[in-house]
Amino acid sequence: MTAAATSTETPPVLLQLNDVSKQFAARVGLRKAAVSAVDGVSLTLRRGDTLGVVGESGCGKSTLARLVVGLVQCDSGDVVFDGRTYRAGRRRTRRDLRDMQMVFQDPHSALNPRATIGEAIAFPLRTQGVSRAETEARVDEVLARVGLHGNYRSHYPHQLSGGQRQRVNIARALALKPKLVVLDESVSALDKSVQAQILDLLLELQVEYGLSYLFISHDLNVVEYMSDRVAVMYLGHVVEECSAEELYRAPLHPYSQVLLESIPKLDPRERGGPSALTDGEMPSPLDPPSGCRFRTRCPFAMDVCATTRPPLVETRPGHLVACHLHPVPESATAGDPIPGEQ
Ligand SMILES: Nc1ncnc2c1ncn2[C@@H]1O[C@H](COP(=O)(O)OP(=O)(O)O)[C@@H](O)[C@H]1O
Ligand SMILES: [Mg+2]
Numbered sequence: 001m002t003a004a005a006t007s008t009e010t011p012p013v014l015l016q017l018n019d020v021s022k023q024f025a026a027r028v029g030l031r032k033a034a035v036s037a038v039d040g041v042s043l044t045l046r047r048g049d050t051l052g053v054v055g056e057s058g059c060g061k062s063t064l065a066r067l068v069v070g071l072v073q074c075d076s077g078d079v080v081f082d083g084r085t086y087r088a089g090r091r092r093t094r095r096d097l098r099d100m101q102m103v104f105q106d107p108h109s110a111l112n113p114r115a116t117i118g119e120a121i122a123f124p125l126r127t128q129g130v131s132r133a134e135t136e137a138r139v140d141e142v143l144a145r146v147g148l149h150g151n152y153r154s155h156y157p158h159q160l161s162g163g164q165r166q167r168v169n170i171a172r173a174l175a176l177k178p179k180l181v182v183l184d185e186s187v188s189a190l191d192k193s194v195q196a197q198i199l200d201l202l203l204e205l206q207v208e209y210g211l212s213y214l215f216i217s218h219d220l221n222v223v224e225y226m227s228d229r230v231a232v233m234y235l236g237h238v239v240e241e242c243s244a245e246e247l248y249r250a251p252l253h254p255y256s257q258v259l260l261e262s263i264p265k266l267d268p269r270e271r272g273g274p275s276a277l278t279d280g281e282m283p284s285p286l287d288p289p290s291g292c293r294f295r296t297r298c299p300f301a302m303d304v305c306a307t308t309r310p311p312l313v314e315t316r317p318g319h320l321v322a323c324h325l326h327p328v329p330e331s332a333t334a335g336d337p338i339p340g341e342q
Contacts, residue, residue: 022074101173
C-alpha cells in the first residue's frame, strides 16, 4: 500500500486524551491520602474505530471511562472530543456531552425499576429537547434495532432477562445518536452465550450508526474480539498501545506479556505455567512504586526503572510502549515527543 493510500484511509481523530490525571482523596487510618487512579494517560480514538482498554481490577479503567464522559473531572490534562478541547477543571454542559454515551456493567441497576422500558429510553431524549413525536419514533426504532420487537416498550426491567436489559441500555445509549459509546465492562455480567450475542450486536450497530467505541474490559478475549487498537493499563498508567492484532501476537511490555499468558486457553495442552503475576501483589494505588509502576513485579526490572518513569513512545510504527527495555529508536527522537511523561 502506498503512503498516500494509507493517509487517505486513516479516519480523523474523534477522542484524544492528553496527559490526563485523576486522584481521589482517601484515608489511611487518620492520615489523609490520595489514590492515583489515572496518571498521565494519553490516548487517541479514531472515528469508527474501537479502542479497547484492558488491565486488572483497580488499574483505573472505570475512572478513565468516567473522565471521558465527564462523570469525573480531570485534575490535569485535557480531553479533546470532536474537535473541542476541554481542559481540566472545565465542566462540560449537557450539550457538550450529548454525542457521547456510556453503557455500564450492571444492566439492572442502570435502569429505574419503576419506569417502563419505553420511558427509560425516552427520558434522555426528552431532557435533550427532542420533540415528543421524534422521541416516540426513535424509541421504536432503537428497540427494534437491538432485537426487542413487540410490546417491550411497556415492560418493566424486572420482566426482562439480563441480556434483554443490556439491550435496553444499548438502545438508550443509541437513541441520542451519539458519536462515541463508552462501554465499561458492558458484557461482563452476562452469560457467555448472551455475551457473544451482545458483542455481535455492538459490532453490527457500530457499522450501521458509524459509532466509535471505547471498549473497557478485564476480559482479554472479549477485547481482542472487539478492538482495532488496545491500550494496556497498569496502576493508572498506559504501558502499551498498539493494534489488537499486534498486541496479541507480539506484546512488548513485560506486563502485557504476563497478562496475555494468563488468558485461559481452551486447549489444556496450550496452557502456560503459573503466571508471573501470581508472584506479586498489585501495589497499593495509595503508594505506587516510583518510576515504572510495574517494576516491583517485573522480572526484568533495572535500576533506572525505580528512578525514571519510562515515557510511552512509538518503538515501531503504530506500536507504543512505556518500558526502559524498549528505548526510543534513534530515528524517532527527532519527532514530536508523545505526551504522557512527567
Ligand atoms: N470515587 C472514588 N473514590 C476513591 N477511590 C476511588 C474512586 N473511584 C475509584 N477509586 C480508586 O481508583 C483506583 C482505580 O479504580 P477504577 O477506575 O474503578 O479501576 P478499574 O475499573 O480498572 O477496576 C482504585 O484503586 C479505586 O479504589
Ligand atoms: Mg471498573
